[in-house]
Amino acid sequence: xxxxxxxxxxxxxxxxxxxxxxxxxxxxxxxxxxxxxxxxxxxxxxxxxxxxxxxxxxxxxxxxxxxxxxxxxxxxxxxxxxxxxxxxxxxxxxxxxxxxxxxxxxxxxxxxxxxxxxxxxxxxxxxxx
Numbered sequence: 001x002x003x004x005x006x007x008x009x010x011x012x013x014x015x016x017x018x019x020x021x022x023x024x025x026x027x028x029x030x031x032x033x034x035x036x037x038x039x040x041x042x043x044x045x046x047x048x049x050x051x052x053x054x055x056x057x058x059x060x061x062x063x064x065x066x067x068x069x070x071x072x073x074x075x076x077x078x079x080x081x082x083x084x085x086x087x088x089x090x091x092x093x094x095x096x097x098x099x100x101x102x103x104x105x106x107x108x109x110x111x112x113x114x115x116x117x118x119x120x121x122x123x124x125x126x127x128x129x
Contacts, residue, residue: 001025002121004096009123012086016127020081022096022120029118030074033099036081037113038092038125047111048094049081057105064090086127093122 008020020036035050049070050059058070069082079096097116099105109115 003027003118004029004098004120006094006096006120006123009094009125011126011128014087014127014129016086017082017084018086018125020083020094020096020123020125022079022081024077024098024118027077028074029077029079029098032101033103033105033110034070034072034079035097035099035110035116036070036079036094037097037116038090038094039122040092043092045095045113047113050099050105050110051079052105059105059110061111083125086125088127088129091125091127093124095122096120 004022004024006022031053036048037045038048039045048061051070051072055072067085072079098118100115100117103115
């Protein structure tokens with residue numbers, strides 16, 4: 001089983017909403033930066049959003065800013081991605097990931113998949129037009 005487990009994906013129409021969840025069945029990711037990434041067929045994995053260890057700071061990709069909201073709780077370890085006003089171009093497999101110890105939330109590195117250690121198996125989001 002992958003260290004992180006995502007759920008909540010599905011098939012929706014443009015303009016609708018989905019809320020993705022990510023949990024850690026065997027450990028806690030309290031005190032770690034958490035991120036959401038997505039990968040569409042034939043494309044590289046891209047950054048979507050990240051949240052600081054205390055939930056006080058958040059980053060979003062320009063393509064989702066104003067439509068997606070990241071949040072977290074640490075007991076039990078859960079991070080969510082609320083996705084509103086979905087568009088067909090949001091169609092992808094969505095992954096959550098835990099940042100490395102040394103990751104600086106206020107650096108550009110927070111948007112790089114290589115800076116994250118543990119990943120989930122992904123959840124498919126399909127938005128029809």
